[in-house]
Amino acid sequence: MSRLCDPRRCGGKEKRNMSLAMVDSGSRVWLLGVEAGSELQSRLAAMGLIPGIAIDVVSNTGNGPLVIMVRNSRVVLGHGMACKIIVR
Amino acid sequence: MKEELAVALAGNPNAGKSTIFNSLTGTRQHVGNYPGVTVERKEGHCRHGNVAMKVIDLPGTYSLTAYSAEEVVARDVIIEDRPDVVVDIIDASNLERNLYLAVQIMELGVPLVLAFNMSDMARASGYQFDLEKLSRFFGAPIVETVGYRGKGMDELLSAITATVEAGKKPEQVHIDYGRELEEEISAIKALVREEGALARKYDPRWLAIKLLEKDKDIFSKIKSDAIMAQVKKSSSRIEKILGEPPETAIAGARYGFISGACQEAVRSTIEMRHTLSDKIDAVVTNRILALPIFLALMYLVFQLTFTLGGPPMDWMDGFFGWLGGAVGGLWPAGSDSVLKSLIVDGIIGGVGGVTVFLPNILLLFLAIAVLEASGYMARAAFIMDRIMHSIGLHGKSFIPMLIGFGCSVPAIMATRTIENRRDRLTTMLVTPLMSCGARLPIYMLIIPAFFPKTWQAPMLGLIYMIGIALAVLSAKFLRSTLLKGESVPFVMELPPYRMPTLKGVLLHMWERGWLYLKKVGTVILGISILLWAMTNYPGLPDNEKAHFDKERNIIVQTRSEDDGEKAAGLAAIDNEESEAALRHSMAGRIGHALEPLLKPMGFDWKIGTALIGAFAAKEVFVAQLGIVYSVGKAKEGSQSLRDKLQKNYPPPWSPSASCSSA
Numbered sequence: 001m002s003r004l005c006d007p008r009r010c011g012g013k014e015k016r017n018m019s020l021a022m023v024d025s026g027s028r029v030w031l032l033g034v035e036a037g038s039e040l041q042s043r044l045a046a047m048g049l050i051p052g053i054a055i056d057v058v059s060n061t062g063n064g065p066l067v068i069m070v071r072n073s074r075v076v077l078g079h080g081m082a083c084k085i086i087v088r
Numbered sequence: 089m090k091e092e093l094a095v096a097l098a099g100n101p102n103a104g105k106s107t108i109f110n111s112l113t114g115t116r117q118h119v120g121n122y123p124g125v126t127v128e129r130k131e132g133h134c135r136h137g138n139v140a141m142k143v144i145d146l147p148g149t150y151s152l153t154a155y156s157a158e159e160v161v162a163r164d165v166i167i168e169d170r171p172d173v174v175v176d177i178i179d180a181s182n183l184e185r186n187l188y189l190a191v192q193i194m195e196l197g198v199p200l201v202l203a204f205n206m207s208d209m210a211r212a213s214g215y216q217f218d219l220e221k222l223s224r225f226f227g228a229p230i231v232e233t234v235g236y237r238g239k240g241m242d243e244l245l246s247a248i249t250a251t252v253e254a255g256k257k258p259e260q261v262h263i264d265y266g267r268e269l270e271e272e273i274s275a276i277k278a279l280v281r282e283e284g285a286l287a288r289k290y291d292p293r294w295l296a297i298k299l300l301e302k303d304k305d306i307f308s309k310i311k312s313d314a315i316m317a318q319v320k321k322s323s324s325r326i327e328k329i330l331g332e333p334p335e336t337a338i339a340g341a342r343y344g345f346i347s348g349a350c351q352e353a354v355r356s357t358i359e360m361r362h363t364l365s366d367k368i369d370a371v372v373t374n375r376i377l378a379l380p381i382f383l384a385l386m387y388l389v390f391q392l393t394f395t396l397g398g399p400p401m402d403w404m405d406g407f408f409g410w411l412g413g414a415v416g417g418l419w420p421a422g423s424d425s426v427l428k429s430l431i432v433d434g435i436i437g438g439v440g441g442v443t444v445f446l447p448n449i450l451l452l453f454l455a456i457a458v459l460e461a462s463g464y465m466a467r468a469a470f471i472m473d474r475i476m477h478s479i480g481l482h483g484k485s486f487i488p489m490l491i492g493f494g495c496s497v498p499a500i501m502a503t504r505t506i507e508n509r510r511d512r513l514t515t516m517l518v519t520p521l522m523s524c525g526a527r528l529p530i531y532m533l534i535i536p537a538f539f540p541k542t543w544q545a546p547m548l549g550l551i552y553m554i555g556i557a558l559a560v561l562s563a564k565f566l567r568s569t570l571l572k573g574e575s576v577p578f579v580m581e582l583p584p585y586r587m588p589t590l591k592g593v594l595l596h597m598w599e600r601g602w603l604y605l606k607k608v609g610t611v612i613l614g615i616s617i618l619l620w621a622m623t624n625y626p627g628l629p630d631n632e633k634a635h636f637d638k639e640r641n642i643i644v645q646t647r648s649e650d651d652g653e654k655a656a657g658l659a660a661i662d663n664e665e666s667e668a669a670l671r672h673s674m675a676g677r678i679g680h681a682l683e684p685l686l687k688p689m690g691f692d693w694k695i696g697t698a699l700i701g702a703f704a705a706k707e708v709f710v711a712q713l714g715i716v717y718s719v720g721k722a723k724e725g726s727q728s729l730r731d732k733l734q735k736n737y738p739p740p741w742s743p744s745a746s747c748s749s750a
Contacts, residue, residue, distance in 0.1 A: 033336075038302050038333070039155050041333075041336060042151070042339075043579060045151075045335075046151035046189075047579060050343055051336065051340065053343075063474075071182070071185050072181065072183075072184070072185070074582040074583075074584075075579065075582065076473075078473065
């Protein structure tokens with residue numbers, strides 16, 4: 001999967017796993033965790049994003065919001081948010 | 089059976105809750121506000137057989153945590169108001185996520201009924217539900233509904249009454265959170281039980297779970313140090329053993345429960361493929377096409393409101409003019425009655441000024457209702473998000489700002505959809521900078537007065553640009569200083585496109601329009617009366633009045649036969665008298681007092697006076713200015729007023745720059 005995300009924006013950490021922001025459109029990944037406070041984690045969980053869930057990336061333009069499909073519904077995520085979501 | 093059942097409707101946004109609410113209550117509903125928060129409160133009434141019900145439409149939420157005002161309100165209504173039944177409206181084609189809320193309502197221990205809404209779409213997507221089994225899993229009867237067709241309403245109402253009749257407190261269906269979590273829950277529960285007051289109101293197990301979830305609202309309600317200490321201990325234990333914080337573990341367990349239930353009771357026969365929505369989205373959110381399509385749609389909306397709204401506005405204007413005349417006619421001609429002036433000028437003038445906007449605003453609301461119902465609004469916010477982000481705002485801020493070009497009042501009301509308080513405040517503060525429709529008459533007056541023909545159109549464009557630039561700068565400034573803070577991260581659901589229903593859209597439009605009428609009607613009515621008083625009192629002292637009367641007599645008695653000239657002369661005196669009266673009045677004096685403040689801007693007391701009137705409604709500025717310059721009832725096309733303005737406030741490049749103001 002190509003690096004669409006600018007490392008400077010994502011904190012540049014080299015990971016074996018990647019952030020959602022770096023995933024190509026049309027791919028399917030699995031959620032590992034969210035690097036954020038409990039409020040954000042809670043909101044994402046309420047939308048269905050909890051560890052282990054499958055995420056289909058519908059559209060990722062590389063530096064704008066992403067559209068993903070999770071548990072049968074389409075969700076839009078800001079780029080910053082996608083950077084915090086770690087997937088495999 | 090009780091006299092009137094209290095039924096609360098809960099559910100995810102976009103699950104069709106409002107449609108069902110409208111189906112059940114029709115026009116017997118009432119929209120207001122929850123005290124202290126800008127969350128809408130909707131209540132209505134309906135009957136089923138001989139049972140009367142009060143239906144409360146809770147705000148749409150994805151869960152019952154404490155992270156947004158909507159969620160806290162929904163939760164509080166269920167806990168404090170104790171409705172007899174809570175109906176969770178579920179989007180059946182999105183079962184798992186929708187059930188997340190159901191599970192949390194379940195844990196509150198209230199009688200629950202589940203409505204599997206949009207069941208036609210779910211069927212079409214190939215889903216088959218074993219409702220009996222699911223019903224047992226969740227401890228609640230399940231009714232299939234198709235909200236926008238009004239199907240299933242009777243069955244839903246029957247299920248509600250049946251649930252209440254069954255009477256017994258529902259045996260709480262407990263989710264097993266797994267050994268480790270359950271251990272900690274028990275430990276906390278024991279301590280909570282000892283804390284008498286809290287345990288009576290809230291179910292101890294629910295409290296324990298919420299505490300482990302670090303629920304802010306519950307945290308603030310706990311006074312006992314012992315409990316908090318235990319919660320801390322439990323949290324770190326969980327984190328160590330399970331490798332994740334309790335909040336995530338709990339969420340995971342909930343979804344695990346839901347998945348389990350669905351695996352047993354839901355069959356999917358057709359694979360989800362590219363639905364029509366995705367195809368539309370491919371065009372609408374396409375990188376190149378998105379913005380032009382969006383701008384085209386916005387242009388369409390504006391055309392709709394202003395061209396379609398034009399004739400009704402003129403009609404309204406005429407109506408109020410007629411009304412003023414008719415009511416005024418009740419007094420003998422030339423009467424100086426205070427009451428007449430109050431009613432005709434103050435009240436009818438004031439209310440008329442505001443109500444004249446109504447057609448425009450209703451049309452704007454109609455357009456917004458259609459865009460929202462069809463699902464396009466969500467895409468619009470998404471498309472504008474990146475641009476908004478660079479100013480420090482939200483994608484959702486764009487809509488109110490756009491509406492602000494038409495009228496600031498509904499624009500500010502539209503900011504309700506922005507959850508984050510700081511974003512919302514910033515948007516509200518910045519929106520009025522967008523040149524709203526009421527300023528057009530003022531621009532039309534001033535621009536031709538000061539600029540030669542070729543410059544006029546570009547000037548108008550420039551003013552709009554300046555407005556936008558100011559808005560952008562202010563937003564940036566506000567967000568980096570006074571209203572600093574993390575912008576709420578952008579997470580939003582994209583509902584599938586839907587065909588809006590006529591009934592739903594009209595109801596929505598009327599709801600918002602009525603609120604506008606009520607609020608603005610009362611506030612502006614009050615201000616109009618106040619302003620009327622300020623511009624008419626204190627009146628001209630008698631000796632001055634006598635002076636004007638004398639002048640009038642002179643004209644009436646001149647030997648000239650030219651009636652036109654006489655009339656013009658009389659009119660001129662009337663105008664002079666008005667000007668003198670205005671100068672003498674409260675408003676005029678305030679204008680004078682403000683003069684030192686306005687002088688640096690090149691304004692004088694006359695403009696100051698006009699500005700005061702403009703506080704209530706900007707168009708009043710033109711009329712007031714006309715009075716101040718004795719041109720009588722001035723309209724923006726008034727050339728004489730323009731000439732006077734030019735003479736009195738010469739721009740630096742005009743030849744008469746050497747003249748001082750009159």
